Amino acid sequence: MIVTEKAPAKINLSLDTPMRYLDGLPKWDMIMASIDLADYLTIDIHERPQTIKVYSDSGFLPNDQRNLAYQAAHVLKTRFHQTAGVTIRIKKNIPVAAGLGGGSSDAAAVLRGLNKGWRLGLSLAELAKLSLAIDSDVPYCVYSQTAHVTGHGELVAPLPPVPHDWVVVAKPKVSVSTPTILRQINYETLEHLDNEGLLREMQNGNWDRALAKMGNVLEPLTESQYPEIRRLKQKMLKLGADCAQMSGTGPTVFAICRSESRAKRIYNGLRGFCSEVYQVVLL
Ligand code: ATP
Structure with missing residues (x-):
């Protein structure tokens, strides 16, 4: 049996962390949304061989157990004690190690796909x-789907849909290690x-006021090591x-635009300035 799944990239409309847990990981306070820049997965479930195999069209990804x-x-x-084998083929469109959650979205797509294929009947919460x-x-x-995410990332509270605004995503030519950035957070100095307030504006449908309250508290930290992030943001x-702000721990920067013509102007203005630029919409 073959199941296909779409794995959209995420952006952090807002990213904050009030403290570090005793295990060293951040307690998150994030508002996340998805965009129509996506990987596509084909999941083949077969009797033999009973192993898991992953193939992708990206030269940057491990194909073994390191693949999410x-x-x-x-x-x-x-x-769930399934004996069947699984072969996963990933058409990779989301830039890797970009702060767009590409690996996580691929993993989530496999969970949704196998839940269907094996008729496990699990809810999204499960x-x-x-x-x-x-x-x-x-x-x-x-x-x-747009949500308020807290805890270690496991507490996901879906929010009302957001307008399908235009988003320009630009990834500078650097890779950022999420664990390294997370270790460097100085909680004393975070703003x-x-x-x-942002959640209130979103829940009341005041999108313009919500846009003014978005932000990412980790921007100064990543920007201090990769100044091209600030330059891209200012240009946007x-x-x-x-x-305009950084997604996750970076280095990708995104711009949200209320009009398509402004998104196009940003997209055209950044090409040549940045090697990877995409014009997409909020899902
Ligand atoms: P996040 O914002 O969730 O931290 P990211 O966008 O910064 O994620 P990913 O693209 O998910 O980063 O890649 C992070 C690491 O995960 C890379 O080192 C990559 O090799 C590894 N990885 C494993 N499986 C995948 C996958 N299917 N797609 C992308 N990266 C993967």
């Missing part, structure tokens, strides 16, 4: 609970966001972005 898609298949196969061990962004990606704002 492999780990997702392994979690469900062992937890899949999200099983998925935290893979990566902190996987529970959100299981839903892939916290008004996420409660100068070209008319309604909001």
Whole structure:
């Protein structure tokens, strides 16, 4: 049996962390959304061989148990004692190690796909609970709809849909290690966001006011090591972005635009300035 799944990239409309847990990981306070830049997965479930295999068209990805898609298949196969083998083929469109949650979204797509293929009947909440061990962004990606995400990433509270605004995504030519950035956070100096106010504006449908409250408290830390992030952001704002900020721990920067013409201006203005630029919409 073959199941196909779409794995959209995520962006952090807001990213804050009030403290570090005793295990060293951040307690998150994030508002996340998905965009129509996506990987596509084909999941083939077969009697023989009974192993898990992953193939992708990206030269940057491991194809063994280090691949998050492999780990997702392994979690469900062992937890539900499935003997069948699984072959996963990933058409990779989301830039790797970019702050766009590509690996997490692939893992979430495998969980959704195998839940259907094996007729496990698990709810999204149950899949999200099983998925935290893979990566902190996987529970959100299981839903892939605008949500308030807290805890280690496992508490996902879906929010009302957001307008399908235009988003320009630009990835500078650097790779950022998420664990390294997370270890470097100095909680004494973080400038916290008004996420409660942002949630109120979103819940009341005041999108323009919500855009003004978005932010990412980790921006100064990543920017201090990769100044091209600040340059990209400033260029986006100068070209008319309604909001421009870094996604996750970076290095990708995104601009949200209320009009398509402004998004196009930013997209055209950044090509040549940055090697990877995409014009997409909020899902
Ligand atoms: P996040 O924002 O969730 O931290 P990211 O966008 O920064 O994620 P990913 O693209 O998910 O980063 O890649 C992070 C690491 O995960 C890379 O080192 C990559 O090799 C590894 N990885 C494993 N499986 C995958 C996958 N299917 N797709 C992308 N990266 C993967």
